[in-house]
Amino acid sequence: MTHTGPATPPAAHPPAPHPAALHTPAPHSGSRHRATVSVPGAELQKSAVLDDLTTAGTLRSGHTVAADWEGLHAAEDRWQERPVPVPGTQIDGCFPAATGLNTHHGWRHDAQFVLRLPDAWNGKLVVTAAPGIRRQYACDRIMADWLLARGYACATTDKGNSGPDFHSAGERPGDVLADWERRLAELAVAARATARAHYGAEPHRLYVAGVSNGGYATRVQLERHADLYDGGVDWEGPLWRAGGPNLLTHLPAFLAHYPRYRDTGDPAAHRRLLAAGLPAGSEFLWAAHHQVYWDFTQRTYRAVFDPDYPGPGLPSTGTPFAGAGTPGGDADYDYATRPAAVHEAVARVSLTGAIGRPLLSFHGTLDTLLPIALHSDAYAELVAGAGRAALHRQYRIEGGTHVDGFCDLHPGRLRPLTPVFRTVFRALEEWVENGVEPPAGRTVPWRDGVDDTDIRTW
Known part of the structure; x- marks a missing residue:
């Protein structure tokens, strides 16, 4: 999509849709029948057997909210790996919470999550936390579609608070971000147990990944709850330090x-x-x-x-x-x-850099919300200072910015980061599962004559 008039930036904080945007679809007409599994600890939940868990199907069936992921991806799709339909089970729910900023499903209840369990499961699970102040469907297009097509079960949380009034959640200063840590760990434990019950087998890998605030949440998980995970991908997470930067x-x-x-x-x-x-x-x-x-x-x-x-x-x-x-x-x-x-x-809520599992970080050099020097370079130094550099790689992606939607407003001047996520995630798999060391941390150039979505030139 090319804009010829004044640039309109991607929606940073899309309004919550009317509850009708998440309608209850007609009963599945296929031949698959399976017992409904329950997510342990959930206060409310509902399950659906779907012909397609990717956004191509969930947009039709009412099992995603496009406003949650609006503007996070580039509309230009020559680099997209078009997923085939991924049949499986989706569970929407929420954990107990005292606040009700999230209006999805008409619940007006925070700590909402979505868990997707593909029929053709690869035995692995990825958990994510929504970026910014968005809600639980925010990662559907930029992460879940690709992961589901590769057989992963996927779960995402709204982090326990969301929307423009997210700051009102909690009783003490700092409670909002502290809740992000708790809610992602809560989902990881519950999603693992649910996958075990659903498939009759324990997930043999559990990864954590996130973009922006989800990247911060990923860092926190590997610092404070490393025993839950096998590794993680941090896509331009912010750095919080009491003495700065923040x-x-x-x-x-x-x-x-x-x-x-x-x-x-x-x-x-x-x-x-x-x-x-x-x-x-x-x-x-x-x-x-x-x-x-x-x-x-x-x-x-x-x-x-x-x-x-x-x-x-x-x-x-x-x-x-x-x-x-x-x-x-x-x-x-x-x-x-x-x-x-x-x-x-x-x-x-400050980060320490003391990660306990492999972490791959990447960040665009033209990030104008979370400048790379303050939030990514400084975190890499923090990890090294904590003696954990062997567990970490940082990739500085030349020409990338904070939100891929800006690529459509400035064609040829910005490099999409969604394909970078896929390359980096594959590198994490190889590292954790096959012992293949990922490329050394470095600035990944955007060269003339090189496909601007290809970072395999490492």
Whole structure:
């Protein structure tokens, strides 16, 4: 899809669809009949036997929500591996939760998940956590379709809180992100038990993978719950550290200096933006990120850890697009000088780098929301500092950005990362299952004359 008018960025936070978007389909008309298995610990659940578990089928049957994955993939599909129909069983459900931000199925209940069990099972399971503030179907197109076609059982959680009001979940600062860790581990244990009951055999491999916030959740799992997994793939996860870097240490600078650069082209403002972490060469992405990502992300994640910042009479999420000098404006937010309680809240969810299983990380060099130097390079250094470098590889993907949907807005200037996920995941399989060492961590160039989706030139 090529846009000839003003660029419209991909939807960062798509609205929840009406519950009718997830209707109950007609009974399956095929000859397959099997006993329904229950997901242990689930408060609500419903199962369906489907002719096709991939999005080609679930869009027709009402077992996915396209708004969850809107904008995450490039519309151009010459590099897509078209999956054949994958028959199997889908279980939608939720674990007990005190909040109800997720409206899917009309449940108004958080901690929702989807578990897909293909008939032609390869004996392995992948669990994921939704990126951003999206919900449990967010990984359907960019991950699950391909994994299901390869025989994997797949499970995804909404991380326990989702949507634009996700920051309101939890009772203490930092609870929101702490819940992500708990919910993904909860799903991994339950999905494994369900697969065992469904197939009559124990999954012989369990992998964890995720993009963006799902990448952070993947890192946390391999640091704190490594015994559950055989390995993981971290697709551009954010880094949270009490002493920085974290989102709150660089987004305020973007908000403070971008308007002047946009309006006047001021070289000093440009230098400050690069010094704050924005990658050189990503300037063509800045306008859309200022409009869609930076302001909302700063205000809502700041509200998770520091809801008192705006001051009396102001909402915890502050004032949208409040410029420098505006009372309570997030452009003036200074994380370093905030009270110790704020830093303690971030410390609760901080990463350590002490992974206990193999982890392959990849990140686009033109990521303009989570700059690679601050969130990926710094995490690789953290892993090395924890003495776990032998378990980790980091691939810096030249020309990649945070969301593949931007590839359609800027054809020829950005490289899709979805095919990179597939290559990296295969490398993880080879490492874990066959002892084949993956390529050394490096920057993967985007060369002239080389297929821009091929990173097998390692």
